[in-house]
Amino acid sequence: MSVTQRIESIYAQILQRNPGETEFHQAVREVLDTLDPVLAKRPELAEAKIIERVSEPERQLIFRVPWSDDSGEVHINRGFRVEFNSALGPYKGGLRFHPSVTLGIVKFLGFEQIFKNALTGMPIGGGKGGSDFDPKNRSDAEIMRFCQSFMTELYRHLGEYTDVPAGDIGVGGREIGYLFGQYKRITNRYESGVLTGKGLGWGGAQARTEATGYGCVLFTAEMLRTRGEDLDGQRVVVSGSGNVAIYAIEKAQQLGATVVTCSDSTGYVVDEKGIDLELLKQIKEVERGRVSDYAERRGAGAHFVTGTGVWEVPCDVALPCATQNELNGADAATLVEHGVKAVAEGANMPTTPEGVRILQGAGVLYGPGKAANAGGVATSALEMQQNASRDSWTFAHTEERLAQIMGHIHRSCHETAERYGRPGNYVVGANIAGFELVAEAMVAQGLI
Numbered sequence: 001m002s003v004t005q006r007i008e009s010i011y012a013q014i015l016q017r018n019p020g021e022t023e024f025h026q027a028v029r030e031v032l033d034t035l036d037p038v039l040a041k042r043p044e045l046a047e048a049k050i051i052e053r054v055s056e057p058e059r060q061l062i063f064r065v066p067w068s069d070d071s072g073e074v075h076i077n078r079g080f081r082v083e084f085n086s087a088l089g090p091y092k093g094g095l096r097f098h099p100s101v102t103l104g105i106v107k108f109l110g111f112e113q114i115f116k117n118a119l120t121g122m123p124i125g126g127g128k129g130g131s132d133f134d135p136k137n138r139s140d141a142e143i144m145r146f147c148q149s150f151m152t153e154l155y156r157h158l159g160e161y162t163d164v165p166a167g168d169i170g171v172g173g174r175e176i177g178y179l180f181g182q183y184k185r186i187t188n189r190y191e192s193g194v195l196t197g198k199g200l201g202w203g204g205a206q207a208r209t210e211a212t213g214y215g216c217v218l219f220t221a222e223m224l225r226t227r228g229e230d231l232d233g234q235r236v237v238v239s240g241s242g243n244v245a246i247y248a249i250e251k252a253q254q255l256g257a258t259v260v261t262c263s264d265s266t267g268y269v270v271d272e273k274g275i276d277l278e279l280l281k282q283i284k285e286v287e288r289g290r291v292s293d294y295a296e297r298r299g300a301g302a303h304f305v306t307g308t309g310v311w312e313v314p315c316d317v318a319l320p321c322a323t324q325n326e327l328n329g330a331d332a333a334t335l336v337e338h339g340v341k342a343v344a345e346g347a348n349m350p351t352t353p354e355g356v357r358i359l360q361g362a363g364v365l366y367g368p369g370k371a372a373n374a375g376g377v378a379t380s381a382l383e384m385q386q387n388a389s390r391d392s393w394t395f396a397h398t399e400e401r402l403a404q405i406m407g408h409i410h411r412s413c414h415e416t417a418e419r420y421g422r423p424g425n426y427v428v429g430a431n432i433a434g435f436e437l438v439a440e441a442m443v444a445q446g447l448i
């Protein structure tokens, strides 16, 4: 059997064993499509069935999460934790609370996390979790009861050396606080390193909140540098208005770019003068409002547009920072038509496979999420490091470490793509560089 046939048969088995999990299939397909040359060069990895093993989670947990709302009505949600791969360290990855969460979504995220975490060069394995719980319009007390119920089951599977969750969509500082409190209460241990994204006064790391967005922009700057450019004076379109989007906007502005958009599930804002970040933070982080409120309060110059058309706004750089499959083939074609130079993913798998093909085909610099958004989890690993040594670093020091890590990720993607004869292809670079690190550790640790 040729290497290509072998990979196709592995993929066919994955489809058969994981029916209906389309996002998981998509994430696996994208990685498998780049691994031919690795297997061709290293038959020992094929013999050890590394691809088959890496695409089967080490452990998958699904559990009931009962809770009662403020009126006393009982609700039942489903909780998930997929402990995907621990070759490089304890399972590490966020929790997502969103009504769209299914096992397939958690598996796609967990699968991506394995390679993303490897790319950071930090000692962290890959995992992901969450719930189909919808936090929208829930009171703080309801959020707290939900988090406590979720942790009442999950705690037995966690530990600073076992599995270390963090935030993702719908899970931020408030939720991590409630989850940590419940873990501490049940276990009677102040185990700081069991969760990351904690508050600054109780074990959290400086710059963790900013890290995913900042890292994404630093990665973009590195990509632009390979073509002798930087972000100064560039016009940037950002999607999303959550933690990743807000801090991508902040860093892009610091580097001299003008960011003209942000969005949420109802529509997007165009603000030609550049997003007023203080106003956006007030609305999103303090009031938990919508981007339409931003347009209203910002006044002349900014307007709100209903729907998903944010990619129609002309730009030099596009940063999808909202959610999976938010940038499709037609969107990519529009971006290319408008002369986009770089697209870097702050979200996980925001570009569809057709979108990726179009961007790469047009020679656009394209930074896949597992490289471009790895700054968040990398800074989580820095948080674990500080917790383990009972230390706490300054913002400047932590941000400097983040910048070094993003530089390292960019370099290893770039060099790996060159080494495999695909210069400038960051998908090939990220997948192969991440895969090789995980594969080597798996081979060394034997058949487990």
Ligand code: GLU
Pocket: 092, 093, 094, 095, 164, 165, 166, 167, 168, 169, 196, 348, 373, 374, 376, 377, 378, 380
């Ligand atoms: N949810 C984030 C990600 O997609 C961060 C995970 C973490 O910090 O563990 O990488």
